[in-house]
Amino acid sequence: MSNRTHISHLESEFSEFKKKLLVMASHAESIMDTAVRSVIERDTSLANDAEAADSIIDRLEMELDDLGIKILSQAPLARDLRMITSGMKIAKDLERVGDESTTIARQARVMAEAPNSQTPERIPEMAKMVSKMLSQSLSAFVSGNTQSAKAVIKQDKKVDALNKEVRSVSVQAITENKLTADSGLNHIAIARCLERIGDHAKNIARDVVYLFEAKDIRHPKLQSNS
Amino acid sequence: MTELMKKPAPTNQTAPLQTESQALGKAQATTDQIENHLIKVSDDFSFWYGKNQVLFDLNLAIPNRKVTALIGPSGCGKSTLLRCFNRMNDLIEGIHHTGDISISDQSIFDPSLEIISLRKKVGMVFQKYNPFPKSIYENVVFSLRVSGRTNKALLDETVERSLKRAALWDEVKNRLHESALGLSGGQMQRLCIARAVANEPEVILMDEPCSALDPIATGKIEDLIVELKENYTIVIVTHNMQQATRISDRTAFFYLGKLIEYSDTKTLFTNPSEKQTEDYVTGRFG
Numbered sequence: 001m002s003n004r005t006h007i008s009h010l011e012s013e014f015s016e017f018k019k020k021l022l023v024m025a026s027h028a029e030s031i032m033d034t035a036v037r038s039v040i041e042r043d044t045s046l047a048n049d050a051e052a053a054d055s056i057i058d059r060l061e062m063e064l065d066d067l068g069i070k071i072l073s074q075a076p077l078a079r080d081l082r083m084i085t086s087g088m089k090i091a092k093d094l095e096r097v098g099d100e101s102t103t104i105a106r107q108a109r110v111m112a113e114a115p116n117s118q119t120p121e122r123i124p125e126m127a128k129m130v131s132k133m134l135s136q137s138l139s140a141f142v143s144g145n146t147q148s149a150k151a152v153i154k155q156d157k158k159v160d161a162l163n164k165e166v167r168s169v170s171v172q173a174i175t176e177n178k179l180t181a182d183s184g185l186n187h188i189a190i191a192r193c194l195e196r197i198g199d200h201a202k203n204i205a206r207d208v209v210y211l212f213e214a215k216d217i218r219h220p221k222l223q224s225n226s
Numbered sequence: 227m228t229e230l231m232k233k234p235a236p237t238n239q240t241a242p243l244q245t246e247s248q249a250l251g252k253a254q255a256t257t258d259q260i261e262n263h264l265i266k267v268s269d270d271f272s273f274w275y276g277k278n279q280v281l282f283d284l285n286l287a288i289p290n291r292k293v294t295a296l297i298g299p300s301g302c303g304k305s306t307l308l309r310c311f312n313r314m315n316d317l318i319e320g321i322h323h324t325g326d327i328s329i330s331d332q333s334i335f336d337p338s339l340e341i342i343s344l345r346k347k348v349g350m351v352f353q354k355y356n357p358f359p360k361s362i363y364e365n366v367v368f369s370l371r372v373s374g375r376t377n378k379a380l381l382d383e384t385v386e387r388s389l390k391r392a393a394l395w396d397e398v399k400n401r402l403h404e405s406a407l408g409l410s411g412g413q414m415q416r417l418c419i420a421r422a423v424a425n426e427p428e429v430i431l432m433d434e435p436c437s438a439l440d441p442i443a444t445g446k447i448e449d450l451i452v453e454l455k456e457n458y459t460i461v462i463v464t465h466n467m468q469q470a471t472r473i474s475d476r477t478a479f480f481y482l483g484k485l486i487e488y489s490d491t492k493t494l495f496t497n498p499s500e501k502q503t504e505d506y507v508t509g510r511f512g
Contacts, residue, residue: 010509075467075468076508076509077467077471077495077496077507077508078495078496078497078498078503078504078507078508079504079508080508080509081495081496082496082497214496214497
């Protein structure tokens with residue numbers, strides 16, 4: 001293919017789209033880590049930092065939507081089309097990661113202000129696992145490593161199991177008056193947010209598979225029935 | 227095995243007349259026929275203009291009553307192949323081919339096949355609308371008159387049916403005897419489609435039929451193409467990728483005279499299997 005007449009303006013818009021998405025991904029990872037640290041370290045300033053950073057992610061999501069629609073209006077096809085549609089979906093998941101992290105940060109502030117509250121044992125483990133899932137799915141997006149993306153999807157069940165465990169342990173502790181209802185609900189809310197972030201990491205991983213393999217791996221039962 | 231194409235038959239030669247019931251019979255083909263492949267390009271079909279080979283080792287089957295798009299950069303041979311289907315290339319000196327093309331299981335190169343009957347079976351719509359400098363009515367019935375039909379009721383019926391199929395009837399029914407050259411570009415192109423449809427062809431070939439039209443006229447022609455596939459097999463050459471995605475069921479990508487990829491349109495435009503196809507449809511060469 002020596003006679004390339006590459007559409008340079010479209011290419012530069014693609015480049016900008018990918019760059020913004022990676023910046024957004026970086027912020028999403030950062031805000032999640034900050035929010036989790038605010039819980040573990042009982043640090044309200046970290047919680048404030050996490051909350052403040054969410055607006056950056058929101059702004060980037062809107063910019064990516066605008067840019068994605070602009071590129072779609074030029075009717076990209078094949079991998080370019082998949083990049084924009086997957087990219088816009090990934091941006092939505094990253095925005096939700098920001099929202100969940102903000103909720104974690106709010107819970108952290110409440111816990112920090114409650115003198116006798118304790119960080120639940122399973123939360124750091126769960127946070128580490130979810131952080132790895134998010135990081136791995138985003139790395140797969142950058143590298144195109146779909147095997148790595150598929151591995152993320154398998155990890156989600158462990159996160160779901162931990163979420164259920166935190167919930168049942170917290171409910172039992174409240175019932176046995178070992179934990180105040182407020183604190184127990186804090187723990188359940190944080191675990192629930194982490195579990196949702198795991199879901200978003202899984203969604204991103206699925207989009208990575210679609211982007212690079214053009215295979216829709218959502219809802220495998222539906223696929224096998226069709 | 228090089229075979230020289232035959233010169234077209236003289237244009238004043240008349241083909242056997244088709245009865246109305248035969249014509250209606252075509253429109254009422256059974257559903258099992260719809261899934262059949264109507265046009266078969268086989269035996270490594272290759273084509274030369276003199277010493278210049280422009281098509282290489284083609285084998286593909288075009289389904290009945292579907293829209294098949296031929297895409298590829300300029301000079302890739304897609305229009306040459308399209309013109310092979312009704313042997314329009316016969317008009318060019320020094321052409322020859324190997325391999326075969328059949329329509330309804332009959333080779334179009336069969337010496338016993340009259341070129342006129344082939345062209346009745348395979349209508350064509352060109353890039354630039356080309357109505358005759360006659361009335362709208364006479365444009366539609368032109369080929370019928372050439373083939374000796376004079377029955378006014380039959381001609382009237384053909385005009386109405388053809389113009390309705392070309393989605394032009396409502397716009398021109400009150401001025402059928404006015405000059406076709408007074409129509410808009412989009413209307414003239416639909417008139418050309420009506421003229422092609424008047425012969426009750428099995429296949430309609432379209433060579434970039436919308437390239438000279440504005441978006442509104444293009445939209446009407448595209449809607450029309452999708453409607454026409456209920457009754458006809460359509461093969462369209464287009465440079466407009468989005469048009470191919472909108473209207474075609476199958477798409478064939480050609481590059482330098484070779485068929486690079488041929489699949490259902492959605493697959494070809496969302497997940498092409500060949501890198502050359504990917505590069506072309508994403509605008510990275512062309």
